[in-house]
Amino acid sequence: MSACPTTLPTSRPTEACPAADCADVNASCRLPVLTLFAGAAFWLVVGAGFALIASIKFHAPGFLADFAPLTYGRVHPAHLNALAYGFAVQAGLGVTLWILAQTSKARLALPGGVFIGALLWNLGVLVGVGSVLGGGSTGFEFLEFSQAGSVSLFFAYLLLALSGVLTFANRTVPSACVSQWYLLAALFWFPWIYTTATALIGCVPVRGVTLAVIAWWFANNFLFVWLGLIGLGTIFFLVPKFAGRSLHSRQLALLTFAILLGFGAWAGIPASAPVPAWLPALSAMGAFLSLVVVIAVAFNLKQTVGKYLCTRSEPSPKFIGASVWFLMLFTLGNATTACAAVAATTGFTWLTPALTQLGLCGFFATAMFGAVYYIAPQLTAAEGCCARPAKIHFWLNLPGVLFLVGPLAVGGIKQGLALSHTATPFADVTKATLPFLRASTMGDLFLLLGALLFSVNLGRLICGCIKKCCGAAGCCRTKSEVAS
Amino acid sequence: MLRRGGLLPHQIGGGVMNRGPVIFFSAFLAFAISFFAFVLLPQTQIGRQPLATVDGVANAYPAARPGEAHQGAEIYRANGCVTCHSQQIRQTGNVFDVVLTDAGTNLTAVLTAMNNHLNPAVEFALTDVTNALPKTILKAVPTKAAAEALSKKFTEAGAKTDLRVMPVGPDIARGWGLRRSVAADYLYDTPPLLGSQRVGPDLANVGMRLPDANWHLVHLYQPRAVVKDSAMPPYRYLFTTRKIGATPSADALVFPAGFGPEAGYEVIPTDAARALVAYLQSLRVDASLFEAPMTAPAK
Structure with missing residues (x-):
């Protein structure tokens, strides 16, 4: 494994890492990172299952309606939270820790802490999802978890992030590469926004719509900035690897970084919100300026890979390529719907959840699949073994996202137009939207199948590794891992 | 272990970003600005907003929700009604x-x-x-x-x-409200159940629009009994169905012809259902405010 290509010029002899060789780095990551991946896969299946249940309710409202925990208003937030906290954060942190260890050429710090942190995080998600299903939701989107769940998540995160920061501090490579900026910033970002939001909403609540403003602010900082930082950090690490050359421009990546943090963090207040008008206006400006991110990322990656990435047949580059496209559509959609004139029609429609799904399942989850299919075989010393099932997963994931987001977006626009046409009775508006919601069930089904296949693929890799460890000692575990 | 300097031309742009503290502080600066604008300023501006003065009477609006309606808000929150119903009216002018x-x-x-x-x-x-x-x-x-x-x-x-x-505006033309919603309307709402979607109609003013408690109860028990082809799921778990005793209960739901339980049975709302309906009935945005003026209809 070579170091991050943006930081080690080819003219300079590659330094051997003095502290740890690459097998050593992988060995230090094995248990903690695979634990995070396994947890992520579990919640991905749970989240996708809940999504399917919620979706079927639009075919038959009475489906599972007499069992309170599975009523639509509980199962839908449970689905989003299981995906966001159970899958996205865990997969994101697993990938982050591995990339930080690789690019730092240092063993993962505190592997035991990460393992405990991962268990604690899963406990937090379990308590949180349980509270949502049990009727204990806080009523704020993406902050529905009960306080017990949130506290567990917070401490678990501190353990996980601490490991990442210490790994970076122990680096044996003099310079920091682009993906390290993104991933480190993300490690810091989440506790800031999460403590602000949970403290001001749950512990010492502020009053009235200020609560809603903070919840919107958090949701955007989580969905766009945090997922954006982790996703882009991963993409900026993997794409140069796939292309076999260094990232085209560090400066452009720095601009992207600055805009995503500086202006991306302003977006998220809906144009129609019952708050002082400057708030949505400022927010729309942030969303609009975030378009620079899309342009800069697209240009930077295009210059890096040329025509190479698209023709590549391995699964990881395919996932990453799709993810970049989804990110572009997601940011474009966010910027467009932030304009007051557009929001007058698209506000309160299915276009909003369509964009959320595009960011979460489209951009982020797809990038994570690509990364896990790249990382997990290395961690389990089983390179290239899951290329075929991973490719099948890609062909379940892509139509899954398209069939989920496409109908919701088109249905949402139609719904918005019908809602502004006041002569159309509301019942007719709903009736016209239903076929689109029903079509999106197909997307949910594909995504659930994809999630199951992902879990099976990952499970097979992990089982293979365990078998090897038990069969021939030392094949999978190295001395250094035992020592750490 | 960390060696500095010796940067090559292609590193110059992000050269300073080789240092961990620089990454930390640039992220923190961005966070601080965002926090200032979207958490601190709104709190300063509307966080301590007093109750509104209506018709010369200070602290007159909004009215606190009576006990049962307050409990109903908890039922509304717990069952995620906010997933499908917004509570904010927009206005074009x-x-x-x-x-x-x-x-x-x-x-x-x-x-x-x-x-x-x-x-x-x-x-x-x-x-x-x-x-x-x-x-x-x-x-x-x-x-x-x-x-x-x-x-x-x-x-x-x-x-x-x-x-x-x-x-x-379209929302007002649909009869969902009299004027746009403003921050002052939610002073008693923790959490403010603003919603982001209209799978069902907006409920900001449902108490004025649909004041009949029996209508709401029947709608919750069997939505299609009162709204043709409704996509709302039934909330039968908020009700108990029992055999009619010596005298039918006064609390039993009154269904339109062709709906309701089988003959000899009656549907009784639980306390949760009653509280939820009390909450729905309490949802009314009827005061003219400085920031959202309107001429209230004659009462």
Whole structure:
């Protein structure tokens, strides 16, 4: 494994890492990172299952309606939270820790802490999802978890992030590469926004719509900035690897970084919100300026890979390529719907959840699949073994996202137009939207199948590794891992 | 272990970003700005907003929710009603109606004003001036200035006029509310259940729109009994169905013909269902505020 290509010029002899060789780095990551991946896969299946249940309710409202925990208003937030906290954060942190260890050429710090942190995080998600299903939701989107769940998540995160920061501090490579900026910033970002939001909403609540403003602010900082930082950090690490050359421009990546943090963090207040008008206006400006991110990322990656990435047949580059496209559509959609004139029609429609799904399942989850299919075989010393099932997963994931987001977006626009046409009775508006919601069930089904296949693929890799460890000692575990 | 310097040309742009503290502080700066703008400033501006003064009465709006309605808000939150129902009314603007309240003493002057400034196709008679006051003489004037200029013609003739502020927009045309929602409407709501979607209709003003408790209970138990082809799931778990005893319960739901439980059974709402309906009935946005003026309909 070579170091991050943006930081080690080819003219300079590659330094051997003095502290740890690459097998050593992988060995230090094995248990903690695979634990995070396994947890992520579990919640991905749970989240996708809940999504399917919620979706079927639009075919038959009475489906599972007499069992309170599975009523639509509980199962839908449970689905989003299981995906966001159970899958996205865990997969994101697993990938982050591995990339930080690789690019730092240092063993993962505190592997035991990460393992405990991962268990604690899963406990937090379990308590949180349980509270949502049990009727204990806080009523704020993406902050529905009960306080017990949130506290567990917070401490678990501190353990996980601490490991990442210490790994970076122990680096044996003099310079920091682009993906390290993104991933480190993300490690810091989440506790800031999460403590602000949970403290001001749950512990010492502020009053009235200020609560809603903070919840919107958090949701955007989580969905766009945090997922954006982790996703882009991963993409900026993997794409140069796939292309076999260094990232085209560090400066452009720095601009992207600055805009995503500086202006991306302003977006998220809906144009129609019952708050002082400057708030949505400022927010729309942030969303609009975030378009620079899309342009800069697209240009930077295009210059890096040329025509190479698209023709590549391995699964990881395919996932990453799709993810970049989804990110572009997601940011474009966010910027467009932030304009007051557009929001007058698209506000309160299915276009909003369509964009959320595009960011979460489209951009982020797809990038994570690509990364896990790249990382997990290395961690389990089983390179290239899951290329075929991973490719099948890609062909379940892509139509899954398209069939989920496409109908919701088109249905949402139609719904918005019908809602502004006041002569159309509301019942007719709903009736016209239903076929689109029903079509999106197909997307949910594909995504659930994809999630199951992902879990099976990952499970097979992990089982293979365990078998090897038990069969021939030392094949999978190295001395250094035992020592750490 | 960390060696500095020796950067190559392609690293210059992000050279300073090789240092961990620089990454930390640049992220922190971005966070601090965002926190300042979207957490601190809103809290400073509307976080300590007092209750609104309505009709000269201080701290009059919004009214605190009575106990049962307050519990109902918890049922609403727990069951995720906010997933499908928004509670915010949007408004595209205001139009103004000019109402003649008193014709004064110089009726001919008022009649002249009417014939000169109102609908030229109509020839007004003196009886139009005196009969059935107050009378809306101009409807939906697009700007306040134009409405005031017109009403001035009448005050100059010695009459008295009223300017009515009529909020407009698709939400209001649908009958979902009287005016747009503003921050002051949610002062008692923790959490404010604003919602982001309208899978079902907006509920900001459902208490004024649909005041009948039995309608709400039947709708919760069996939505399609009162709304044809409703996509809302039934909330039967908020009710108990039991055999009718010696005397039917006074609390039993009254269903439209063809709906309801089988013969000999009655549906009784639980406390949760009753609280939820009390909450729905308490949802009303009916006060004219400084930031969202409207002329309230006669009560």
